[in-house]
Amino acid sequence: MARFPDLPNELVREVMTYVMPEDIENFSLISKRFYAVALPLLKEHRELRVRYSDFDDIGKAAFFGCRFEFDYLDYLIRTNCTLGDSFSNLLIDVLANRRMALYIKELRLDGWFLEWESMIPDPSRERHEHRPYTQEQFVLFKQALSRYVLPGKLETWIEELESGHEGPIIRLLLILLPRIKSIKFQWWSEVVHQLREVIERIRTDCIEDTPILSCLEQINIQFEEYFINPELRPLDLLAFLATIPSLKSLYGVYITAYGHSHDFSCLLPHSSNITDLGFKWCYISLEQLGEFLHGLKALQTFSYSHDKHDEGRGDEVWWDPAGICKVLSAHAQRSLNVLGLRSVNEPKGPIENLQDFKVLKELTLSFSLFWRGTGYSMETFACALPESIQKLSIHDIEVEHVSQIESTIQELVLFRPDRLPNLEKVCYCVSRDVHWPHWFSQNTDKLRKSCEDAGFELRFRNEE
DSSP states (O other): OOOGGGSOHHHHHHHHTTSOHHHHHHHHTSOHHHHHHHHHHHHHHHHHHHHHSOOSSGGGOSOEEEEEEEEETTEEEEEESSTTOSHHHHHHHHHHOGGGGGGOOEEEEESOOSBOOOSSOOTTOOOOOOOOOOHHHHHHHHHHHHHHBOHHHHHHHHHHHHTTBOHHHHHHHHHHOTTOOEEEEEEOHHHHHHHHHHHHHHHHHBOTTOOOSTTOOEEEEEEOGGGOOGGGOHHHHHHHHTTOTTOOEEEEESOBOTTSOOOOTTSOTTOBOOOEEEEESOBOOHHHHHHHHTTBSOOOEEEEEEOSOOOSSOTTTSOOHHHHHHHHHHHHTTTOOEEEEEESSOOSSOOOOGGGOTTOOEEEEEGGGGEETTEEOOTTHHHHSOTTOOEEEEEEEOGGGHHHHHHHHHHHHHHTTTTOTTOOEEEEEEOTTOOOOHHHHTTHHHHHHHHHHHTOEEEEEEOO
16 A cells, blocks of 8 residues: 555645645645645745734734725715725635635624725716626636525526625625634624625525535624614624524624614524623613523623713613623523623622622622722622632722722732632732822732732732
């Protein structure tokens, strides 16, 4: 039987085209001969990795689809990106080199619309024609569509494509990009709403078992504060996204649905695999949150942040941390490992049920959550923590709060041996631009030593 090293170079090169990007370099190191055979593929690998694998910088994201908006002679003009930077151009690249698809793990969409418009508006203010594709591009797109779309639906997709509708383009991309792990939407609520239409059309119009977002683990939705549109039914969309089997993390900013109807019928009880859920500046009721949580199998991480003071929307709109804990306790009492609650608004009451969370290991809270009328009272703070807690972070500390910190530390030291045996680290974070008073800084070494003797680490820092 022939061994792999005995295969001719042509077959080795063919085998290498099926190797995943993260294994290309290791494969080339098998021998000097394999390295020489792999050189062209290694060069391509490094170019694609540089282009598509830096996700920390929005300018170098996996693919950053954007639709620019500007005024032209008092007309509002919108166009999908610049030449060479639209989803159609990305699709052309992927169809020309299928290995490129293996490097794209994140899509970031900012202000993307399904329809093209021309750069120069028509005086009638009617919808403008899209920038036409070349004949070669149309042929390429139609060939790709015919591989996945049912014959009875194919003509509709082609008509959409010819009319300037980018739906077929993004649908094809979601099919052809099998390794997408993260999708991030920014600023425009309409683009988020369109994702549901895109996914539903693939499910109904494509051949059975067409792969779509099978590796998607994270969705980040950031609506623009000044373009909140409850008519888009954002909670219905969240429920729909929660049905994606591979999805583990869902984070929303400016999710607005307070006082509006919703339909969670697509999200069956205890059916979603989401384990990480986060919200920031959201205006939905605790009842709606509870209904959504009822659809999750086992929530492990939850975070809520609201660092803006009430601007007149009404107290009933803002989530109260104590109320959040009650809702979480009803749905994630034995699964929640990480909890973060940060709010600058005065709480309506104390958080009294932290001990209900039997496996809670990490807890992040704002100092203001311990407000009691005209002062701060934290005598029972350590008593309220669950025995399972390992890491504790207290944030948003203002200079007037510093005098209360020492007593809370002493309480943690006192209760560490019996009540908090798993406590490993405690961190106090003052708000940005606030400095630790000199009298307190002189005492920090003594406090750290007492915590070290009790068996846990103490840190002080400023918010980043």
